[in-house]
Amino acid sequence: MAGRKVLIVYAHQEPKSLNGSLKTVAVEELSKQGCTVTVSDLYAMQFEPRATRNDIVDCLHNSDEFNYGLETWEAYKRGGLSDDLIEEQKKVQEADLLIFQFPLYWFSMPAIMKGWMDRVLVQGFAHEFPNCYDSGLLKNKLALFSFTTGGSKEMYAKGGINGDIRYLLWPMQHGIMHFCGVKVLEPHICFAPEYVSEEKRKEMLLAWAQRLKTLWKEEPINCSPEWYFK
Amino acid sequence: MAGRKVLIVYAHQEPKSLNGSLKTVAVEELSKQGCTVTVSDLYAMQFEPRATRNDIVDCLHNSDEFNYGLETWEAYKRGGLSDDLIEEQKKVQEADLLIFQFPLYWFSMPAIMKGWMDRVLVQGFAHEFPNCYDSGLLKNKLALFSFTTGGSKEMYAKGGINGDIRYLLWPMQHGIMHFCGVKVLEPHICFAPEYVSEEKRKEMLLAWAQRLKTLWKEEPINCSPEWYFK
Numbered sequence: 001m002a003g004r005k006v007l008i009v010y011a012h013q014e015p016k017s018l019n020g021s022l023k024t025v026a027v028e029e030l031s032k033q034g035c036t037v038t039v040s041d042l043y044a045m046q047f048e049p050r051a052t053r054n055d056i057v058d059c060l061h062n063s064d065e066f067n068y069g070l071e072t073w074e075a076y077k078r079g080g081l082s083d084d085l086i087e088e089q090k091k092v093q094e095a096d097l098l099i100f101q102f103p104l105y106w107f108s109m110p111a112i113m114k115g116w117m118d119r120v121l122v123q124g125f126a127h128e129f130p131n132c133y134d135s136g137l138l139k140n141k142l143a144l145f146s147f148t149t150g151g152s153k154e155m156y157a158k159g160g161i162n163g164d165i166r167y168l169l170w171p172m173q174h175g176i177m178h179f180c181g182v183k184v185l186e187p188h189i190c191f192a193p194e195y196v197s198e199e200k201r202k203e204m205l206l207a208w209a210q211r212l213k214t215l216w217k218e219e220p221i222n223c224s225p226e227w228y229f230k
Numbered sequence: 231m232a233g234r235k236v237l238i239v240y241a242h243q244e245p246k247s248l249n250g251s252l253k254t255v256a257v258e259e260l261s262k263q264g265c266t267v268t269v270s271d272l273y274a275m276q277f278e279p280r281a282t283r284n285d286i287v288d289c290l291h292n293s294d295e296f297n298y299g300l301e302t303w304e305a306y307k308r309g310g311l312s313d314d315l316i317e318e319q320k321k322v323q324e325a326d327l328l329i330f331q332f333p334l335y336w337f338s339m340p341a342i343m344k345g346w347m348d349r350v351l352v353q354g355f356a357h358e359f360p361n362c363y364d365s366g367l368l369k370n371k372l373a374l375f376s377f378t379t380g381g382s383k384e385m386y387a388k389g390g391i392n393g394d395i396r397y398l399l400w401p402m403q404h405g406i407m408h409f410c411g412v413k414v415l416e417p418h419i420c421f422a423p424e425y426v427s428e429e430k431r432k433e434m435l436l437a438w439a440q441r442l443k444t445l446w447k448e449e450p451i452n453c454s455p456e457w458y459f460k
Binding site: 013014016017043046049050051052053064065066067068069105106107108110111112114115117118119121133150161162163167168170171172174175176179194225228229 | 243244246247273276279280281282283294295296297298299335336337338340341342344345347348349351363380391392393397398400401402404405406409424455458459
């Protein structure tokens with residue numbers, strides 16, 4: 001799979017964390033395969049999560065009433081988005097595979113990563129009606145959500161106190177990635193690493209490296225309600 | 231319902247937006263009832279969404295390996311959280327009802343509001359195992375998610391292209407509010423206000439004001455998988 005390009009969007013404050021190690025394992029394993037790997041280390045970049053007028057560098061289309069979605073769409077078309085967004089969009093454009101690496105915060109991604117979604121996946125770039133879902137503008141790309149949880153696998157089972165882990169994947173995998181036309185690979189979940197032994201955490205890293213070895217042979221999930229709520 | 235306290239956590243950049251008007255309608259109607267209403271206007275406050283070491287003002291419990299959840303828990307107990315978090319926690323503590331007012335961004339709340347959840351609802355303050363879900367530390371409070379969408383009601387129907395709108399409420403209502411013990415009222419959803427007439431938008435504001443008149447008589451939803459995925 002030499003020559004493939006991978007963007008890892010990574011959101012953890014601590015390089016020594018399991019998330020940090022999972023990110024490093026992915027960089028190493030995919031590089032070994034001959035892939036070009038780029039990392040957006042959101043905390044290290046102090047990535048701005050807030051969707052504001054600052055994202056448009058020139059004049060507004062309608063300065064009387066600010067509409068973020070409309071203004072960023074217009075700014076995208078005329079090349080008037082802020083540099084940090086253009087930079088991230090370039091990375092996305094070039095990537096064959098997007099890996100999102102993060103600790104689950106409140107049944108979702110941390111705000112800094114949500115801000116990356118809110119700000120980078122602008123209309124015109126990632127989708128433009130009717131080009132959404134299977135005809136989204138980022139089709140022919142793959143995405144994989146790789147994350148750690150606080151709760152155990154049992155807590156995230158169907159009938160468990162947190163409900164099936166797949167329930168909370170719907171907004172991220174279907175609502176964001178599928179909406180933009182991106183095909184979704186099975187998520188990679190490390191349950192409750194803080195409550196297991198160092199030995200177990202090492203096994204988690206090995207399992208991730210192992211999965212990455214054959215990742216390019218995987219089939220995307222069928223991203224429809226049945227997968228999530230069956 | 232005079233004397234009740236309401237906190238409106240509001241995330242829109244533009245006061246003239248429908249979200250801005252919905253927020254104003256709620257302030258006016260609830261004040262008229264004799265409630266004390268506080269607004270956290272997140273964009274106006276330039277609220278920080280990123281969960282970082284800056285949220286702990288004094289020394290870290292373990293400075294060798296930064297663990298945000300653990301450090302904020304410890305800091306909460308010794309009174310070492312940053313002032314902006316203490317301020318928001320005070321507002322939450324005093325409130326009988328939390329209203330979240332926002333435009334839906336990517337099947338969820340905007341990053342600035344997700345950051346409010348990530349940073350304010352600290353362990354020890356909002357939950358502390360085994361005090362979660364029905365015994366969460368914020369029990370006896372109510373929450374209501376009031377939001378606008380880009381897509382139409384038909385697109386968010388069961389079998390519609392976006393799937394049932396309830397699917398995406400699971401992480402917010404169950405994963406955050408219910409987890410902290412907060413009881414959840416029916417969401418208030420204004421579908422696709424950008425695609426309807428000025429007349430229709432006025433009706434949306436009236437409908438919200440009307441609902442607020444009898445809000446305190448409403449029963450919370452049964453926040454279990456059946457409500458979301460039945």
